[in-house]
Amino acid sequence: MGFEGIGASVRRKEDVRFLSGKGNYTDDINRPGQLYAVIKRADRAHAKINRIDIAAASAAPGVVKVFVGEDMAAEGIGGLPCGWQIHNKDGSPMAEPPHPVIATGKVRHVGDPVAVVIATSKQEARNAAELLEIDYTDLPAVANLTDAVKPGAVEVHDGVAGNICYDWVIGDKAVVDGVFASAHKVVKLDLTNNRLIPNAMEPRVALGDFDTSSGDFTLYTTSQNPHVIRLLMGAFVLHIPENKLRVFAPDVGGGFGSKIYHYAEEAIVTWAAGKLRRPVKWTAERSESFMSDAHGRDHVSTAEMAIDNEGHFLGLRITTLANMGAYLSTFAPAVPTYLYATLLAGVYKTPVIYCNVKAVFTNTVPVDAYRGAGRPEATYLLERLVDVIAYETGIDKVELRRKNFIPADAFPYQTPVALQYDSGDYQTTLKVALKNADWDGFEARRAEAKKRGKLRGIGISTYLEACGIAPSAVVGSLGARAGLYEVAEIRVHPTGSVTVFTGTHSHGQGHETTLAQLVVDQLGVPFDQVEVVHGDTAKIPFGMGTYGSRSLAVGGSAMVKAMDKVIAKGKKIAAHLMEASVEDIEFKNNTFTVAGTDKSKTLTDISLAAYVPHNYPIEELEPGLDETAFYDPKNFTFPGGCHIAEVEIDPETGVVAMVNFTAVDDVGRVINPMIVEGQVQGGVAQGIGQALLEGCGYDADGQLTTGSFMDYTMPRANDIPNMSVATENTMCTHNPLGSKGCGEVGAIGSPPAVINAVVDALKDYGVRHLDMPATGAKLWSIIQAATPRMAAE
Amino acid sequence: MYDFTYEKPSSLADAVKALSGDMDAKALAGGQTFIPVLKQRLNKPSTVVDLSKLGLSGITVAGDKIVIGAMTRHADVASNPDIQAKIPGLAYLASMIGDEAVRHRGTIGGSLANNDPAACYPSAILALGGTIKTDRRSIAADDFFQGMFTTALEQGEIITSIELPIPQKSAYEKFRNPASRYAIVGVFVAKHASGVRLAITGAGQGGVFRHTEMEKALSANFSPDAISGIVTPADGLNGDIHASAEYRAHLIGVVSKRAVAKAA
Numbered sequence A: 001m002g003f004e005g006i007g008a009s010v011r012r013k014e015d016v017r018f019l020s021g022k023g024n025y026t027d028d029i030n031r032p033g034q035l036y037a038v039i040k041r042a043d044r045a046h047a048k049i050n051r052i053d054i055a056a057a058s059a060a061p062g063v064v065k066v067f068v069g070e071d072m073a074a075e076g077i078g079g080l081p082c083g084w085q086i087h088n089k090d091g092s093p094m095a096e097p098p099h100p101v102i103a104t105g106k107v108r109h110v111g112d113p114v115a116v117v118i119a120t121s122k123q124e125a126r127n128a129a130e131l132l133e134i135d136y137t138d139l140p141a142v143a144n145l146t147d148a149v150k151p152g153a154v155e156v157h158d159g160v161a162g163n164i165c166y167d168w169v170i171g172d173k174a175v176v177d178g179v180f181a182s183a184h185k186v187v188k189l190d191l192t193n194n195r196l197i198p199n200a201m202e203p204r205v206a207l208g209d210f211d212t213s214s215g216d217f218t219l220y221t222t223s224q225n226p227h228v229i230r231l232l233m234g235a236f237v238l239h240i241p242e243n244k245l246r247v248f249a250p251d252v253g254g255g256f257g258s259k260i261y262h263y264a265e266e267a268i269v270t271w272a273a274g275k276l277r278r279p280v281k282w283t284a285e286r287s288e289s290f291m292s293d294a295h296g297r298d299h300v301s302t303a304e305m306a307i308d309n310e311g312h313f314l315g316l317r318i319t320t321l322a323n324m325g326a327y328l329s330t331f332a333p334a335v336p337t338y339l340y341a342t343l344l345a346g347v348y349k350t351p352v353i354y355c356n357v358k359a360v361f362t363n364t365v366p367v368d369a370y371r372g373a374g375r376p377e378a379t380y381l382l383e384r385l386v387d388v389i390a391y392e393t394g395i396d397k398v399e400l401r402r403k404n405f406i407p408a409d410a411f412p413y414q415t416p417v418a419l420q421y422d423s424g425d426y427q428t429t430l431k432v433a434l435k436n437a438d439w440d441g442f443e444a445r446r447a448e449a450k451k452r453g454k455l456r457g458i459g460i461s462t463y464l465e466a467c468g469i470a471p472s473a474v475v476g477s478l479g480a481r482a483g484l485y486e487v488a489e490i491r492v493h494p495t496g497s498v499t500v501f502t503g504t505h506s507h508g509q510g511h512e513t514t515l516a517q518l519v520v521d522q523l524g525v526p527f528d529q530v531e532v533v534h535g536d537t538a539k540i541p542f543g544m545g546t547y548g549s550r551s552l553a554v555g556g557s558a559m560v561k562a563m564d565k566v567i568a569k570g571k572k573i574a575a576h577l578m579e580a581s582v583e584d585i586e587f588k589n590n591t592f593t594v595a596g597t598d599k600s601k602t603l604t605d606i607s608l609a610a611y612v613p614h615n616y617p618i619e620e621l622e623p624g625l626d627e628t629a630f631y632d633p634k635n636f637t638f639p640g641g642c643h644i645a646e647v648e649i650d651p652e653t654g655v656v657a658m659v660n661f662t663a664v665d666d667v668g669r670v671i672n673p674m675i676v677e678g679q680v681q682g683g684v685a686q687g688i689g690q691a692l693l694e695g696c697g698y699d700a701d702g703q704l705t706t707g708s709f710m711d712y713t714m715p716r717a718n719d720i721p722n723m724s725v726a727t728e729n730t731m732c733t734h735n736p737l738g739s740k741g742c743g744e745v746g747a748i749g750s751p752p753a754v755i756n757a758v759v760d761a762l763k764d765y766g767v768r769h770l771d772m773p774a775t776g777a778k779l780w781s782i783i784q785a786a787t788p789r790m791a792a793e
Numbered sequence B: 001m002y003d004f005t006y007e008k009p010s011s012l013a014d015a016v017k018a019l020s021g022d023m024d025a026k027a028l029a030g031g032q033t034f035i036p037v038l039k040q041r042l043n044k045p046s047t048v049v050d051l052s053k054l055g056l057s058g059i060t061v062a063g064d065k066i067v068i069g070a071m072t073r074h075a076d077v078a079s080n081p082d083i084q085a086k087i088p089g090l091a092y093l094a095s096m097i098g099d100e101a102v103r104h105r106g107t108i109g110g111s112l113a114n115n116d117p118a119a120c121y122p123s124a125i126l127a128l129g130g131t132i133k134t135d136r137r138s139i140a141a142d143d144f145f146q147g148m149f150t151t152a153l154e155q156g157e158i159i160t161s162i163e164l165p166i167p168q169k170s171a172y173e174k175f176r177n178p179a180s181r182y183a184i185v186g187v188f189v190a191k192h193a194s195g196v197r198l199a200i201t202g203a204g205q206g207g208v209f210r211h212t213e214m215e216k217a218l219s220a221n222f223s224p225d226a227i228s229g230i231v232t233p234a235d236g237l238n239g240d241i242h243a244s245a246e247y248r249a250h251l252i253g254v255v256s257k258r259a260v261a262k263a264a
């Protein structure tokens, strides 16, 4: 056993159970007498429900009960709540149409739940679901953002005029317009951010249980934040008090944001378990996941930058349409506003910024945060725009970035879009990335590729993101209906081993390892004597869960605070045992020492005394050694860095091959370098997926055209090149660890680097911009269209 | 899937009987197409007749032919030394189907019986001029493929083996659908003593087809240059969200040249 504290690449302890098939996922949990729910979903995008005949289904073998939307409504079950309220530019609140758990009156997207069939086996429930007779009147549907805001467009919700959920602004338009009016040059770019389907490896599952003796409900669910689900579902949907509701999210096989939200199925199985007094389980099929998990991205924007004659950025002006889908998912309204527009300064000292975002309802699956959430959209827009500025002015794209960077001595740096960055050094991450990618050797590689008939291109992205979400007061003032602190309980057991109870949730990130390393570091307890418990509201005091790369920066900081309390109490006990004054006790390497003497006690001596308080300062101190801390961050954290992509295009087919990828990120203090590297690799893989492969499509009728892996291009291992991943870190200045976060940087920084590389590869074809994903078919059309012109020149 | 009866006969005669007596009975080979279809409830068979106990797998060289049992898995075709040496295009084709799991379950007979317009094997069997042997007859490849998901097989007819003449040269090139990794355009070219046969899968609305213009040019001059001027019209080709008919038409030219270059 070597060094296992902060900075050690300790192997992930959870992987032993995952790789040996011993993970305990929600679907692995079965309760006595369990029933199975199958959700009948809308097969059309928009329709009036005239009548649902449940008679045949109810009479089918094995069926215990069929519920429709009216059954829940009749019991006063509310709709699914939205956790964030945005205000329009005129100060009025956003439109917040009802989001029934099971559709009533109308269905609004393919996949909208219409009925639930509960039977003694899944097979029987599926059989019976086919017997439901639903009489619909089809309505015209609108799936596409630009269509949805056209005058006379179909209304997704009655009374939501023009399908506008909100029309929000940040920045002073008059000031920004003034800067544009007198600028040397304005560079404009229209672009879309393609819609994505998250596709966690483990589909969603929910199992509701009701204890007939105690009247307690338990929901086992695939969630990134069980306490939030308990709060939302208990308080706002089913009206179950927290003391009667346990939510347990055991091992979860990937989330990427899609398992943050409170979903209808969770409420359905919990409610049904209470009605039927039996456990009810629902397990998504993959095709259901495509049409019921919240999707990501889906923006259409126009971006303009005003510049002076040397290429300095003077002002940025943006309008964005953001797709909300048919209903507001839990955090959807925050994504294109406070997680997007506030990031538009990026790493640049652009003095004034104005952004108008219209959030739009369409007849599609709700859209919400997906790895990066808002920040990939902002980064893509900005980093594409910067490349287009370079293209139009002829200024070198690296030089253009350098001259506009916020300098390393300017921190704390107040941006014009609300955020205050605490630390960063963009010149350094750029410099190291250029070196690691051998930027200077690129033209030789391009020439060599040309000999092989390939078009080689290189692209760069210098990005910044805001994570470590988030100061409660700040997000509260921005419309959040929750606080975003984190909670940790550190339980030192009588013999000195430690259990950590964290309110964050690990669904692939490796918290059981990283968080244990914090205990090794601060308390000196050996790694194998530290257990990290997460995911169970019955065990953990409280927590806001894992998303926005917050687990370490916020959850880890809560642990530090709780361990500070453990040490403080331990010192008092040690002082008593060693007959010294508390001020003279020092704690280091698991040992309390009386300063300047050789008198010492180990943490185990102290914990034993705390639990067996025979010789103990019982008058002043309670027994036990178990401390809890709530930590509310003072600010967001601001990871940033530089990503460089190199691609080769086959001009005969248009197909892009990723040949090199270099990431140099500033993630603050690194606890486990191996885990950081893995997180960056995974994020970059998703970013490459967005840039080259993935794109959720709907046809004009609102049918999903990419409803399975036959048509939705998930990246595979051999689509992803070997990557060079490194960090160049500056410390976060406002949390005790100095950590910023690494979970999303890969997905945020990489897409523009890839597209910039593709555009660079096509520079001889006069390509200024192209939208993601850069598929072979798309590039072939571009090359085809440009070839005759090139021949003519 | 819907409930069905499962049978695993141990003689070909019993299997034929089980399948012929009942219009709704279906054969199960590797299950790599059929089981997903069942899981999606797109098919409701009365009886599923598992062909795995009929002794239909194995690869043998018989003079100037290679005979492959219908139940031979893709992985076995890919790794067979005789096929690698004598029909390298076929070994390569099998190695590019799906993923490891699919290749260790899926069978050549199942693929041919299914005749998915984007499947790989039909192009090889057609270009090689193979013969499909069934429980009751022999069918020439030219007569076997009859359009998307349609073959010359009768109700209850079971493919037992595939007989392939060993060509002088062969190669397969596949332009994959980025999502499913089936063929958007797959080209199998085989140079026989009697001339060149070149078959295209993935592209045609009617499933696999021979490109006679290219065959003629290649029979005269087996080199990529021989076909570089041949333009394939987009009419009659598939178009979908991944590739328009025009793109497919263009890819037929590109992929065919690459296949020939590889074989030559």
Ligand SMILES: Cc1cc2nc3c(=O)[nH]c(=O)nc-3n(C[C@H](O)[C@H](O)[C@H](O)COP(=O)(O)OP(=O)(O)OC[C@H]3O[C@@H](n4cnc5c(N)ncnc54)[C@H](O)[C@@H]3O)c2cc1C
Residues within 6 Å of the ligand: B026, B027, B028, B029, B030, B031, B032, B033, B034, B035, B051, B070, B071, B096, B097, B098, B099, B102, B105, B106, B107, B108, B109, B110, B111, B113, B114, B116, B118, B119, B120, B121, B153, B157, B158, B159, B160, B180, B181, B182, B183
């Ligand atoms: C993820 C994935 C990727 C794939 N990728 C590719 C690819 O890239 N290229 C490609 O070509 N294919 C691909 N396939 C399909 C794969 O090759 C299948 O194995 C094949 O199409 C069917 O063979 P099977 O043995 O699995 O047949 P089954 O699925 O068992 O049967 C298919 C059909 O054929 C009938 N049948 C089976 N055997 C016989 C027989 N001996 N006689 C008469 N009828 C019979 C069955 O009744 C059924 O109707 C892929 C499949 C999957 C799941």
